[in-house]
Amino acid sequence: MTGQFRTIAVLAVAAALVPVPPAAGPDSATAGAAATAPGRGPGVTLPAGALRVGQRVLVGLDGWPAGTVQAEVCGNAARRGALDCATAAATHGQVPPSGRTALPVLLAAPPVACPCVLRVRTPTGTVAATADLTLAGVTAPAVAPAVPAGLTLVAVHADDRSGPRGWFGLPGELAVRITLHNPGAEEVTDPPFELTVGPPGRARTIVAAPTLGGIAAGQTREYHVRVPTGAAPYGRYEVDGRIAVPGRPLAFTVSAARRPWGLPVAAAVLTVGLLLGRRGGRPARRPRRR
Template identity: 80%
Template sequence: MTGQVRAVALLALAVILLPAPEAAPAPGGGPASAAPDDGPGLTSPADGPGVTLPVGALRVGQRVLVGLDGWPAGTVQAEVCGNAARRGALDCAAGAATHGQVPPSGRATLPVRLAAPPVACPCVLRVRTPTGTVAAAADLTLAGVTAPTVAPDVPAELTLVALVADDRSGPRGWFGLPGELTVRITLHNPGSEEVTDPPFQLTVGPPGQARTIVAAPTLGTIPAGQTRDYQVRVSTGAAPFGRYEVEGRIAVPGRPLAFTVQAARRPWGLPVAAAILTALLLLGRPARRSAGRRSATGTGQRSHPARHGEQRSPES
């Protein structure tokens, strides 16, 4: 029994003292866990598709080595962009782009000549696949850029210069019949770009209850810095004394314009007609009474001779 214990102990000691097996070589010939050597002056790649550039200020026309990591295998395009590539290809020197191949490992070093961007910095080096489905960019401190500065994007807008509503119902409106309002609108475009056919909505109704939709006209094109006048006809229903409210909304992208205007409807023809009719009725009543009195007086005069004659007959 003691001999068996000694044998097991010796076997365990032999296993511990055996040399560890070597790691299997990677497909590229180096250890599997080895990371690529970025070289001196290169930044560390970020998570996902990464772009690394030499540290420090660079200049137009300089050739640099750009490190790529985490990219799909295939062709990539590297280009210098100004304006932080906010507008995409419009800000990039696509005509001077550098093309290269990424192996299946997803890692590559691409020699790139730094071209002048079409617009001023802030600059970036943008790398993308031909279809643009995969893209990444790295900040680029680039000297020697002489390009126009891109004006900041200003959203289109319209301002309301004048707004007036008039009741144009005419004689129909005097008597409370369905009529029409004319809304005069003056719009100004203070921006640097023209505004073309923005959606226009109109509703009409009593104050605070303007829910009846009105067919709004097409505004057309309002050039930059120009002012245009519009006259909108709004149909109204039959109404007694009171006010109408017209609400409008012009959906300019980014800065919609809303307005409200009121107009009074006073069908004064109804009370005037009622007053005239009442006056005619009142004037007609005394005339009928006078005619009745004259008729009664004439009948009494004809009866007096008969009564006098009857009283005088005994004397005769």
């Protein structure tokens, strides 16, 4: 009896020292999935080998948040988002709290040619992942390489339009004609436009530039800008412009001569008038008597 009592006592002490695992609650499965997720994003697994349009395959999802997901076939490697994806034929499914499921997906034809991917995302798009998809039977057209947005300068010209005021060196204006062309595939809408005017190399006076508005893809537009100038003697004026198109800013410089020829003409007329006036004001000489 004494030996059996000692054995029972030792077993009781050992059982008291072994930690008892907590009871599984309703959130224990979610907590376990979250513990395996750090450092790893949502995963998409496709069957190996080439697949065909219209085939139904089982897609494995792992590491996803619980809730609804959407799977869609995309061409052009989904570079343009929904424009490259067969969103109307997308497959929807539910992900359990474990974050892991197998989703049967019907491989629809993408709107553009491959390279193709299977894109899986949550309804809000905050969580998304793609998997390369070797898909046969795609007859969609290829996406033409996009020309980056930008403007080209076709022509620029400036004339002095100061009129009679400019003949005498008074403040006037320059008429600047600018022709722009949009060679890109997208419209350029009202890019920032800056203008400065001044002597060559010192065009620092800011001029209120007009609004360019929208220039559609492939469109050519001409603008007429009146640039005010200050009082100036003989010389040239320079107009510097900068159009801040995203990624491809456009800069140009144009100059025009101001020749206020009315100043020397007026000076010459005044000089002749003074000379004639002085000569006409002298008294006539009397003849000498013998």
